[in-house]
Amino acid sequence: MKTARLEAFSDGVFAIAITLLVIEIKVPEDTHDLAHKLLELWPSYLGYTISFLVIGLVWANHHAMFDHIAVADRMLLFLNTLLLLLVALIPFTAGVLASALRNGESERTAVVLYGVVLVAGGFPFNAIWEYARRDHRLLGPTITPKEAQAISRRFLLGPVLYGIGTALGALLPVLGIITFALLIPFYWLPPLLTRSRRGVAASDRPD
């Protein structure tokens, strides 16, 4: 089974989940002193921005992963559906986070919920990659087993880091949010990634 439709379907779910984030920013019905009302919505903007960049990041990593996965089977479709199930929950957890920040109440619970869903999403994400790369089963010739293992290590780091963010958020909500925000550039920044990838490539293909 080719991966084209799996990618198209996943792109669709990612695109919808990321765009649905906007409907959690409620348009004020009453526009008296609108500037003030818009400023009060800052928790929604914060939740929107972090969540948009996080989903965009998961999409980019999904993209990178499926660049190397050549064929799909039924189990891969299932694991991918579990991943999408958790990604599609983010507009809800982002909404809860914004709601708690706006009310200044139960921020701890909201940050933990937000982090738990991110950590949980790491499980099917890593399961896809581990399942695909076992015995190089579903991988194509664009990658060596050693490179696949290096990517593995980087992917497995994800839920650990989000778990640390969640734990920090359980101590002090704002710390959790800052951690989630800082992980975005850490994972997006291309130089770091390129360097580590090149390092692997160099040690792997010495010619």
Added chain:
Amino acid sequence: MKTARLEAFSDGVFAIAITLLVIEIKVPEDTHDLAHKLLELWPSYLGYTISFLVIGLVWANHHAMFDHIAVADRMLLFLNTLLLLLVALIPFTAGVLASALRNGESERTAVVLYGVVLVAGGFPFNAIWEYARRDHRLLGPTITPKEAQAISRRFLLGPVLYGIGTALGALLPVLGIITFALLIPFYWLPPLLTRSRRGVAASDRPD
């Protein structure tokens, strides 16, 4: 007519229907004692999870089906639109189910409605396959008539099993929900499918 755009359009509808499920989980406006309020939303999580996996499953089967359908005609587009019409209703029936479970009122009606839409969806789904495989009309060379018939039997089982779930749900709502939930791994699990498909392939191509 090629099936590429039909598949892209269907992927879009599947992806949107599956992602829209999340907007039936309402973000609590009042976040006082948020943990408790979030726990009270369990019927929404249940409806979300079952419906996500069911739609994902229908998508996976749609994918498997169109792997063998080589050309489309106007009638196929029409039958496919009827299927999508019923799939796109699931966020509504899932919302009704969650609403009834939350209120502890009219669960029977909600479960039956949920099941009836699943059963109804089985009709256009099977109609697509029967229409495409009659005289091998729209099928490609990737499948033999005998294999197509074996798939037929498995597909026809779907609405029967969902019908049993609906009937059980009419007796005792929780039984219906359990049946719907159990059908998900039954249909997703790859070993079962692979085995039955191999059986067919073996009896079909004896060399």
Added chain:
Amino acid sequence: MKTARLEAFSDGVFAIAITLLVIEIKVPEDTHDLAHKLLELWPSYLGYTISFLVIGLVWANHHAMFDHIAVADRMLLFLNTLLLLLVALIPFTAGVLASALRNGESERTAVVLYGVVLVAGGFPFNAIWEYARRDHRLLGPTITPKEAQAISRRFLLGPVLYGIGTALGALLPVLGIITFALLIPFYWLPPLLTRSRRGVAASDRPD
């Protein structure tokens, strides 16, 4: 400019508009006597079904049209955007129609609004085809000018028929709804279309 991305973008808008129809069927918050409450939602089901099949139909015709359009230019993108603008309005007009039928008030206005948007959509739809086929400018070799003209006639009939439905709806709302419903099988039914297309093909290519 190739038409691939124009088709993908249009497929996306069609898929979203068609799936968004479901959010106009409001889930009852209060589930006491749910069966009765669900039955009272019949105008929403009616609006959903007609609108789903109409948008599906416009999509199928868009598909048929772009099977013959080989290249796109800026003007074509613009006309296509106008078409999508009107298609994406249908969830709104379907919601208004259901609302008026539910209240038993202002059905005339609602039916006329619904019809006017369908008629209006016929203008950019036909403009796309007329623009593309002038001097065979954007058409590919899959179609002769005479065949293109025959399709033209059939496409131009669309807004006329929807206009008649709208006028009948202005006299008696239920008549308008029946007309819109009847136009669906008339346009979807493949035998009629195949026959007329074959007729053209026969007279065009006498060998």
Added chain:
Amino acid sequence: MKTARLEAFSDGVFAIAITLLVIEIKVPEDTHDLAHKLLELWPSYLGYTISFLVIGLVWANHHAMFDHIAVADRMLLFLNTLLLLLVALIPFTAGVLASALRNGESERTAVVLYGVVLVAGGFPFNAIWEYARRDHRLLGPTITPKEAQAISRRFLLGPVLYGIGTALGALLPVLGIITFALLIPFYWLPPLLTRSRRGVAASDRPD
């Protein structure tokens, strides 16, 4: 990395953002004197129409841009995500604009917010192009550096013009709206663009 999935994902986000605009036009629950109620929604129609054409325009320009971008890297994905983040905000700012116009209150704030998001979107849009064309890094052979520079100038003009519209809107809201509306045909109209592009092509390739 190829640009196919980046384009598919972007098409998805554009398609969803453009179609979500319709859910800011609220269906009247009470349909007494519906015609009058529908007329009162004119600010929503205005916001819908302008925003639909603006997003469609950004999509068309994105399309034109990626016709020449042959490869993607991590940084390009990131810049593109920032662009989508701002595009997906438009249903919110369009809703705020319609709300303010309906209430006849705080129109200035709403117009400025609307314009600021458009101007802000110009930054990642231009960053994508500047990043891709530096040393012809990510561009394909379909374009010369000089042509890329000419496109640059036209793209850079966008945020300047929207900035002028925003400034005018800060003086007199209606002026801002008129400016945004006038920019649509200015940027969509194919003759102007074709002429300028041809001019460049002529001076670039003298044979």
